[in-house]
Amino acid sequence: MTREAYITGVAEFLPGPPIDNDGMEDHLGRVGGRDSVFGRRALRWNGIETRHYALDHRGRSSHSNASMCAAAVRGALDDAGLGLEELQFLAAGTTQGDLLVPGHASQVQGALGAGPMEIASFQSVCASALMAAKSAWLMIKAGEHDRAVACAGEFSSRWFRPSFYDGGDLVDAKGRLHPEADFLRFTLSDGAGAIVIEPQPKPDGLSLRIRSMELTSLAGAFGPCMWAGAVEGDRDLAEGGWSLAGPMASHAAGAIPLQQDFTLLKKIIRAWIGVYLQRVDEGSIVPDAVDHLLCHYSARSIRQEIVDLLRNTRGMIPEERWFSVLSEVGNVGSASIWIMLSRLMRSGKLLKGQTVLCIVPESGRAMVGFILLEVV
Helix, strand or coil: CCCCCEEEEEEEECCCCCEEHHHHHHHHCCHHHCCCCCHHHHHHHHCCCEECCCECCCCCECCCHHHHHHHHHHHHHHHHCCCHHHCCEEEEEECCCCCCCCCHHHHHHHHHCCCCCEEEEEECCCCHHHHHHHHHHHHHHCCCCCCEEEEEEECHHHHCCHHHCCCCCCECCCCCECHHHHHHHCCECCEEEEEEEECCCCCCCCCEEEEEEEEEECCCCCCCCEECCECHHHCCCHHHEHHHHCHHHHHHCCCCCCEECHHHHHHHHHHHHHHHHHHHHHCCCCHHHCCEEEECCCCHHHHHHHHHHHCCCCCCCCHHHECCCHHHHCECHHHHHHHHHHHHHCCCCCCCCCEEEEEEEECCCCEEEEEEEEEC
């Protein structure tokens, strides 16, 4: 017999002060020593006004990905009224961890200084947060553990320093970075978020009953849309990865940095919506019953495209029910959904009995996930 599961604690961690658009390139550094040609256009598209970095303007780190996740985990446990010694299961997600090996969850446990426990690591892009959360949720429902945490973190800025691109093929003869890489420099930022899941709500304050959680991957139909570790033309080939060419040759070829295929992204947006509308048709998502929508998107322009596609369908949820903090904190990848949820929980907008729908699309190789929550 399965049990109920509740989110009893949620927290975020954002490193350093907020960096505005005018100070962004001063902070990260200028590729080729010149202002980005593409950057201002990217900022108009994404609508981000401030973001946080775990690097200072000299490129010195204040945190690791694991230590940011650990800070978020401590905050979530405190929110749930629990101590670190009570944690039994830790699941961690990220796009790029601090090390190639071991897994991210091991590093987070180490940063916490936590005692023996079961852990699980998940590596994808934004949807890795939901992979970790589903693992923790199922542990609670199955009775394997009574106190589980799912966390997600990103340290994207360390990949965006000029030295990461210097001497590589992604920089042209005039010192300009290819748009596929430059867009992400102006969109992604650093931080972490975490949730605590237990088999009963906390005695005081609001909790969130997890009614359903699911992920759908469409990787069989699409190649990589956001990737790192291969040149653009070889990103879908088993022999195209950086490890066969070696790190030096791969860097020179521009194979290491994160990149985004904008043309493919347009097709994937429609695929995400197709999965969502299928859930609406099946009745597992009822738009009229959703009081708060937390939809992760990387740019304001993508939100507008989603709205335009849904406007005349039964799946449209009125925009006044949408909750977003993109303009304030930027796109923090896998951590974004928990940062949004943390801020919604503290906004005073939630009432008992309301329904919260979280949607996390991922452009990595076309994936989308949903969490349906009830405020209790």
